[in-house]
Amino acid sequence: MAKKEHVISETKAEKAKNKNLRKEVDIDMNPMVDLAFLLLTFFMLTTTFSRPQAIELVMPAKPQNETETVEQPIKESRALSIYLGDEDKLYWFLGVTDPEVHFTDYTKDGIRKILLENNAEILDVVVVIKPSASSNYQNLVDILDEMAITGIQRYAIVDAAPEDDQLILNFEGA
Amino acid sequence: MLKLKQKGKKQLKLDMNPMTDLAFLLVTFFMLTTTFKAEEPVQVNNPSSTAEIKLPETNIMTITIAEDGRVFFGIDGQYTKERLIDFIDQRYDLSLDAAQKKRFSLISTFGTPVGQLNDFLALSSTERMKLEQPGIPMDSTANELAEWIVYSRMINPNLRVAINGDTETKYPMVKKVISTLVNNKVTRFNLITDKETLLENG
Numbered sequence: 001m002a003k004k005e006h007v008i009s010e011t012k013a014e015k016a017k018n019k020n021l022r023k024e025v026d027i028d029m030n031p032m033v034d035l036a037f038l039l040l041t042f043f044m045l046t047t048t049f050s051r052p053q054a055i056e057l058v059m060p061a062k063p064q065n066e067t068e069t070v071e072q073p074i075k076e077s078r079a080l081s082i083y084l085g086d087e088d089k090l091y092w093f094l095g096v097t098d099p100e101v102h103f104t105d106y107t108k109d110g111i112r113k114i115l116l117e118n119n120a121e122i123l124d125v126v127v128v129i130k131p132s133a134s135s136n137y138q139n140l141v142d143i144l145d146e147m148a149i150t151g152i153q154r155y156a157i158v159d160a161a162p163e164d165d166q167l168i169l170n171f172e173g174a
Numbered sequence: 175m176l177k178l179k180q181k182g183k184k185q186l187k188l189d190m191n192p193m194t195d196l197a198f199l200l201v202t203f204f205m206l207t208t209t210f211k212a213e214e215p216v217q218v219n220n221p222s223s224t225a226e227i228k229l230p231e232t233n234i235m236t237i238t239i240a241e242d243g244r245v246f247f248g249i250d251g252q253y254t255k256e257r258l259i260d261f262i263d264q265r266y267d268l269s270l271d272a273a274q275k276k277r278f279s280l281i282s283t284f285g286t287p288v289g290q291l292n293d294f295l296a297l298s299s300t301e302r303m304k305l306e307q308p309g310i311p312m313d314s315t316a317n318e319l320a321e322w323i324v325y326s327r328m329i330n331p332n333l334r335v336a337i338n339g340d341t342e343t344k345y346p347m348v349k350k351v352i353s354t355l356v357n358n359k360v361t362r363f364n365l366i367t368d369k370e371t372l373l374e375n376g
Contacts, residue, residue: 026187029190029191029194030190032190032194033190033193033194033197036194036197036198036201037197039201039205040197040200040201040204043201043204043205043208044204046208047204047207047208047209052220052228052229052366052367052368053223053225053226053227053228053229053366053367053368053369054225054227054228054229054336054364054365054366054367055223055225055227055364055365055367056225056227056362056363056364057362057363057364057365058361058362059352059355059356059361059362059363060356060361061356061359061361062356062357062359084345131345131349132345133344133345133346134344134345135344135345136341136342136343136344136345137221137239137339137340137341137342137343137344137345137348138221138341138342139345140345140348141221141222141223141339141365141367142221142223144223144365145223145224145225145367148223148224148225149224159349
């Protein structure tokens, strides 16, 4: 009996010893934290949250028949043409025959004001966007964006014809 | 005396566990949300617009028009690309081997004429990045861009087309791409732009 008690007390002592030992197993967390933050920084910097934005553009389909023309006649009184020139210059005119050309720019008080005014004045205004060969992609996107901002429903992208180029040249020369 | 000193030092130890927990939580979050930007053969500076439409992440064909007018073609989905290169291989008799096809399926964007595709796919990825690609030809006689578009849409009819143009790209090049698309019955497409707020637009 006495022997047994002795054994028990011995295990108690061992337990105490173990407890002491356990305390000493103290893992240094700092390298792990360092690593975690390193990875965190890496992923934070490489991640891209913002997906690119996009403008939706719908172009008229090409006619099946080659002889068929795509051009739909627009009433002259409803046509507002915007000519995208070089070096971010912008010209606009109403109608088709011998129109009065105006110069403007891509700002809020420039083209947007003109578009808003004409949209209110002319019923079912059709904006004809004529990018010249020397205009750039930013110009096209800007104008399409203005269409969205001013809420103009009907617009078309038409290549600038030689007559249009001449018209602008004459205006510049005048 | 010695014991006391030790005790005092021990009490200064900070419990790092909550911080570690937090750090790893964030690491896990960023690891799962991150999508690595694909390597682009050309740097494009998108124009800005106020458009709110977000581009879808999958089923997208990207036509990149660089500042100098070179055109690059990109499509997502490894499987789509594997089938696409099979079609192109047959169409142009390129006799590409399996390794070259595999390589093609891992490329995100390229601007190489079909004639040079065999040599292009023989290069390693680092050599490929260094190479100045000439762009995809769009001549009226051999419009290779049209072929890529037609075959891609055959494989994946749900493809959406995005035009990724540079701010300084001249309009005639954009027009060429757009008319190629329209000629191949793609009349609805997206123009990729950067975000711009309406206020600073003035």
